[in-house]
Amino acid sequence: GENVEQHPSTLSVQEGDSAVIKCTYSDSASNYFPWYKQELGKRPQLIIDIRSNVGEKKDQRIAVTLNKTAKHFSLHITETQPEDSAVYFCAAISTDSWGKFQFGAGTQVVVTP
Amino acid sequence: DADVTQTPRNRITKTGKRIMLECSQTKGHDRMYWYRQDPGLGLRLIYYSFDVKDINKGEISDGYSVSRQAQAKFSLSLESAIPNQTALYFCATSDSSIRRTHSNQPQHFGDGTRLSIL
Numbered sequence: 001g002e003n004v005e006q007h008p009s010t011l012s013v014q015e016g017d018s019a020v021i022k023c024t025y026s027d028s029a030s031n032y033f034p035w036y037k038q039e040l041g042k043r044p045q046l047i048i049d050i051r052s053n054v055g056e057k058k059d060q061r062i063a064v065t066l067n068k069t070a071k072h073f074s075l076h077i078t079e080t081q082p083e084d085s086a087v088y089f090c091a092a093i094s095t096d097s098w099g100k101f102q103f104g105a106g107t108q109v110v111v112t113p
Numbered sequence: 114d115a116d117v118t119q120t121p122r123n124r125i126t127k128t129g130k131r132i133m134l135e136c137s138q139t140k141g142h143d144r145m146y147w148y149r150q151d152p153g154l155g156l157r158l159i160y161y162s163f164d165v166k167d168i169n170k171g172e173i174s175d176g177y178s179v180s181r182q183a184q185a186k187f188s189l190s191l192e193s194a195i196p197n198q199t200a201l202y203f204c205a206t207s208d209s210s211i212r213r214t215h216s217n218q219p220q221h222f223g224d225g226t227r228l229s230i231l
Binding site for chain 2: 006009031032034036042043044045046049089093094100101103104105106
């Protein structure tokens with residue numbers, strides 16, 4: 001089955017700097033890679049996703065890149081702000097896994113003013 | 114707004130008690146999931162259901178059972194609660210209706226149930 005590793009587990013950045021979180025996956029059949037943001041005490045919410053036929057996707061200050069050969073994908077947050085402080089989860093899924101996501105363990109991002 | 118609603122939001126109970134967590138959704142999605150979240154372990158899948166007649170075990174189903182009463186309702190039961198089942202529980206839904214492209218769709222989460230077992 002799929003295995004997703006996420007690094008780092010914690011990330012502290014100065015406001016205005018960039019943050020990068022990386023996930024690696026094991027199943028070469030994985031073809032959908034969502035990223036979720038979970039603020040303290042709240043539900044995980046989808047912030048961006050990418051499919052295997054695309055190498056990069058951007059949405060304002062966040063972007064996701066996918067390297068299918070190396071089987072890793074990364075979340076990039078530019079010009080970080082205090083409201084970016086949260087836990088971020090990556091996930092991977094293949095069509096063969098019938099809707100079952102494999103989540104990474106999460107990255108606690110702290111943006112300090 | 115279409116949403117995923119979990120009840121109760123918080124529950125404290127004693128070892129050995131039977132507990133039911135409920136999830137309902139107005140998104141019209143066919144797939145529903147139950148996850149458990151523990152610090153440092155991310156989201157782990159307990160059970161999932163792709164329609165009313167389809168129930169499947171996830172990676173940590175021992176000690177849990179589920180019921181899909183209708184397309185919009187999916188409940189999780191702990192038959193005899195034990196302290197290591199103390200955790201944050203999330204229900205999620207997704208839509209498989211876009212079959213033409215066989216594309217996977219994101220999961221949408223409820224607000225969670227914080228369960229403490231003493």
